[in-house]
Amino acid sequence: MSLFSFFTRRATTAPVARDRLQILLAHERAANGRSDLAAILQEEILAVIAKHIEIDRDKVQVKLDRGAAVSTLEIDIEMPAQFKKIAGAAARN
């Protein structure tokens, strides 16, 4: 058996496939969860601002970067030069 397997032994590739998948999917699952959070934040932040100021949807950027020690949440809102207050916003609040 051992002599025979010495001649026929080849490196098996299935364990390599399994390990590669496990590492890759761990990353991808985390990344998908993260992008969802950024999308939710973007929507909610937009909704709050839109209550008071007319704003272009595309001018709000939310970025979430997860680092080893520190994670950053970056919110970039471009305001129009002369922004219009939405009528009644001040009165409502």
Next chain:
Amino acid sequence: MSKVLVVTSGKGGVGKTTSTAALGAALAQGGKKVVVVDFDVGLRNLDLILGAERRVVFDLINVIQGDAKLSQALIRDKRIENLSLLPASQTRDKDALTDEGVAKVIAELKEKFDWVICDSPAGIEKGAMLAMYHADMAVVVTNPEVSSVRDSDRIIGMLDSKTAKSEKGERVEKHLLITRYDPARAARGEMLKVDDVLEILSIPLLGIVPESEEVLKASNVGAPVTLNNPANAASRAYFEAARRLSGEDLPVTMPMEKQGFIAKLFGRRVA
């Protein structure tokens, strides 16, 4: 209670349409009223696999747009009387699939059939999303191969977040169907084993369909493999999977290596 089942995978060419036809036929052969719905607008093939390609007059898009009644578009299988097909359109744009239109058709099909089986297109575009949106249950078709497993993982994530059930805080019942499995290659370490795939995807196993020449033979003649050669190992796996979908609790059969005369004499290490 009728059930909506989506057969999906993310990756193309893993056996969604073959499995839709085989599972649909197996359920219908077991006495259930089944409709299989092709969501692959522009690249329909379920009609061809079922041998009904020359009988298509109206399709899903015609029904959605009100050009035909549902009863006019449904094609009843000539061999299995409980099995019907709702074909996809071959010429229209996939944007013709609307949320409301699909919802209405699915609701109407649920009144007429025990099982509504939606054959998803590959990818994660609109057709695939709509095919899964109304599902109560999902069969995720996966080959024991890295790109298929990765895409299945993505699809499983979508079943948990982009369906009507998930929006209501409920869960789509997910099942893994491993297809094109070669037990000999898995034993030699050349192919991911069933346990590897199960561990990575961690959804319950519905069945293991071994690689089989009979699957291509069946598609050549336009018959579900469960009808064309019911005794074949692939067909038996589909029959078993269909019973499990119906709620029966039976153990999954592991495909056996085919052993030649020499291998039988010397044991399976001889390869």
